[in-house]
Amino acid sequence: MHLFFQPDFSSISALTDDEAFHAAKVLRLREGETVQVTDGQGSWYDAQVRQSTPKRCDLQILKQTTYEPRPYSIEIALAPTKNIDRIEWFVEKATEMGMDKISFFYTKHSERRTIKLDRLQKIAVSAMKQSLQAYLPQLEEVGDFEKWLPKASEATAQKFIAHLPDDVLPPHLLKSALPKQNYLVLIGPEGDFTTKEIELTQQLGFQMAVLGNTRLRTETAALVACQTLHLVNIP
Amino acid sequence: MHLFFQPDFSSISALTDDEAFHAAKVLRLREGETVQVTDGQGSWYDAQVRQSTPKRCDLQILKQTTYEPRPYSIEIALAPTKNIDRIEWFVEKATEMGMDKISFFYTKHSERRTIKLDRLQKIAVSAMKQSLQAYLPQLEEVGDFEKWLPKASEATAQKFIAHLPDDVLPPHLLKSALPKQNYLVLIGPEGDFTTKEIELTQQLGFQMAVLGNTRLRTETAALVACQTLHLVNIP
Numbered sequence: 263m264h265l266f267f268q269p270d271f272s273s274i275s276a277l278t279d280d281e282a283f284h285a286a287k288v289l290r291l292r293e294g295e296t297v298q299v300t301d302g303q304g305s306w307y308d309a310q311v312r313q314s315t316p317k318r319c320d321l322q323i324l325k326q327t328t329y330e331p332r333p334y335s336i337e338i339a340l341a342p343t344k345n346i347d348r349i350e351w352f353v354e355k356a357t358e359m360g361m362d363k364i365s366f367f368y369t370k371h372s373e374r375r376t377i378k379l380d381r382l383q384k385i386a387v388s389a390m391k392q393s394l395q396a397y398l399p400q401l402e403e404v405g406d407f408e409k410w411l412p413k414a415s416e417a418t419a420q421k422f423i424a425h426l427p428d429d430v431l432p433p434h435l436l437k438s439a440l441p442k443q444n445y446l447v448l449i450g451p452e453g454d455f456t457t458k459e460i461e462l463t464q465q466l467g468f469q470m471a472v473l474g475n476t477r478l479r480t481e482t483a484a485l486v487a488c489q490t491l492h493l494v495n496i497p
Numbered sequence: 498m499h500l501f502f503q504p505d506f507s508s509i510s511a512l513t514d515d516e517a518f519h520a521a522k523v524l525r526l527r528e529g530e531t532v533q534v535t536d537g538q539g540s541w542y543d544a545q546v547r548q549s550t551p552k553r554c555d556l557q558i559l560k561q562t563t564y565e566p567r568p569y570s571i572e573i574a575l576a577p578t579k580n581i582d583r584i585e586w587f588v589e590k591a592t593e594m595g596m597d598k599i600s601f602f603y604t605k606h607s608e609r610r611t612i613k614l615d616r617l618q619k620i621a622v623s624a625m626k627q628s629l630q631a632y633l634p635q636l637e638e639v640g641d642f643e644k645w646l647p648k649a650s651e652a653t654a655q656k657f658i659a660h661l662p663d664d665v666l667p668p669h670l671l672k673s674a675l676p677k678q679n680y681l682v683l684i685g686p687e688g689d690f691t692t693k694e695i696e697l698t699q700q701l702g703f704q705m706a707v708l709g710n711t712r713l714r715t716e717t718a719a720l721v722a723c724q725t726l727h728l729v730n731i732p
Contacts (some may be wrong), residue, residue: 351586358717359709393711434731474594474727476628482593489724492709496669 264289264297265391267398271301275309277319285311285319296324302390302398304329329396332360335444336491338484339365339404339414341451344373352481353382353401356488357389361399365414367407371453379403408462415466418446423468424483425450425460432470435487439471439494447471447487452480499524499532500626502633506536510544512554520546520554531559537625537633539564564631567595570679571726573719574600574639574649576686579608587716588617588636591723592624596634600649602642606688614638643697650701653681658703659718660685660695667705670722674706674729682706682722687715 266281268274277285277299285291291314299307299321305328309321338356342349353364368375382401390398404410415421420443422435432438439445448463455463473486501516503509512520512534520526526549534542534556540563544556573591577584588599603610617636625633639645650656655678657670667673674680683698690698708721 355717355720358711358713359721360711393713395711436728436731476593476595476630478593478628482590485590485720486594486724489721490728493671493725493728496671 264291265394266297266299267302267387267391268299269301269303269398271299271307272305275321275323277321278317282314282319283316286314286316291319297321300390300396300398302387302396304331304396306396327396331397332495333442334491334495335362336360336488337363337365337418337444337446338449338488339367339446340449340480340484341369341372341407342366342374342377343452343480346374346377348479348481349377350382350385352484353385353399354389355485357386357395357399358393359485359488359492360395360397361488362397363400363402365402365404365410367404367410369407369451369459370456372451373453377403407459411462411466414446415468417444419443421446421448421466421468422471422487423448423450423455423460423463424473424487425455425463425470426472427470432472435471435473435490436494438469439491441495445491447484447491449480449484449487499526500629501532501534502537502622502626503534504536504538504633506534506542507540510556510558512556513552517549517554518551521549521551526554532556535625535631535633537622537631539566539631541631562631566632567597567730568677569726569730570597571595571723572598572600572653572679572681573684573723574602574681575684575715575719576604576607576642577601577609577612578687578715581609581612583714583716584612585617585620587719588620588634589624590720592621592630592634593628594720594723594727595630595632596723597632598635598637600637600639600645602639602645604642604686604694605691607686608688612638642694646697646701649681650703652679654678656681656683656701656703657706657722658683658685658690658695658698659708659722660690660698660705661707662705667707670706670708670725671729673704674726676730680726682719682726684715684719684722 268277291311295311308325309323312320526546530546543560544558547555
């Protein structure tokens with residue numbers, strides 16, 4: 263059955279914009295056909311087409327299913343890579359695995375200073391549908407790392423930075439993360455964080471964590487962190 | 498420092514083929530310069546250029562470091578995806594994380610029946626260098642799934658299949674995998690295994706395992722399996 267994404271579906275019972283166009287022009291849905299809709303916020307609907315135009319597809323809700331959020335949340339914050347393809351696949355894969363928030367910051371060593379959030383958003387929507395999930399991760403461009411970090415660190419329960427200091431190896435993320443927490447993990451740029459940036463994370467209480475025995479690219483490290491935190495929560 | 502891959506380096510002390518060409522024509526290495534070489538089988542060399550031509554770059558070994566293999570091994574066997582890009586990134590990411598063997602099989606529902614092993618091999622070499630590892634995963638096209646499986650299953654200690662039966666949910670891979678084993682994990686094609694193929698795995702003693710709470714694409718499932726097995730072995 264065709265699956266659509268409509269964030270405000272509970273209030274409008276219709277598809278709009280791209281989803282309405284896709285329903286009318288590509289799938290040529292007719293009155294009486296049934297479809298599925300997710301609002302990306304935990305609700306999943308079976309619905310029947312009442313009227314389909316390229317601008318708006320009115321639907322009648324047949325059944326609503328609400329999914330509880332996970333008992334933990336994962337936010338990964340990272341510097342976009344020079345080659346944006348790498349970020350795009352991270353967004354796709356992290357959404358498939360389950361992710362609550364992805365934040366993009368810019369550091370002193372960031373090689374890229376802009377991203378197209380719209381495009382990443384579409385990739386996340388597509389991956390959410392593909393993996394049949396009812397929650398869409400929130401994507402945000404948060405700007406300058408040092409300005410953003412103090413605000414970001416206030417709200418979070420367990421805060422990590424994927425960083426290897428020169429002296430003592432910190433514990434593996436699997437060992438230092440506790441189950442059922444809200445996690446925030448910082449992943450550095452390709453040129454790594456500066457000493458000053460690292461110091462700021464330490465002042466704000468971020469724990470250093472190892473992600474494995476090999477040197478990982480930015481986007482691989484981000485995905486490994488996400489998967490590790492899911493596994494911390496396997497009962 | 499420049500890092501090269503030369504599988505038979507201990508016997509020839511030289512770079513050949515593409516690596517020799519790259520050294521001479523792209524990097525324009527001169528006599529006396531120092532480089533690093535890995536043989537992909539656990540050895541890592543510091544070496545000095547004696548003579549560099551586009552066909553052969555003779556090196557003098559200054560230092561040899563040998564890395565112990567991990568106390569476990571991971572083989573992931575999967576059906577190549579229709580879109581080969583997805584397999585290419587799996588090979589890259591799995592190599593970064595650490596992988597011993599990737600086997601490609603063809604099943605009844607396989608949408609793709611050929612792969613370019615040479616190209617995947619180059620991706621693995623590049624990822625091995627990028628992540629500064631001394632071991633290169635072995636890549637193999639093993640052909641028909643049902644013919645290959647009985648042979649493959651003989652040699653392996655812990656055998657899993659990522660499959661969800663309709664009735665009872667099997668345990669998560671994190672819970673059923675024991676540390677310090679040789680693992681073989683089967684990942685199905687985009688159209689899933691057939692009932693007959695599943696039955697064969699059960700006759701041969703493969704344990705069904707869950708990889709997470711979401712529906713994962715073939716290549717994502719393969720990567721999640723790899724990462725999960727690494728985490729089983731975190732002391």
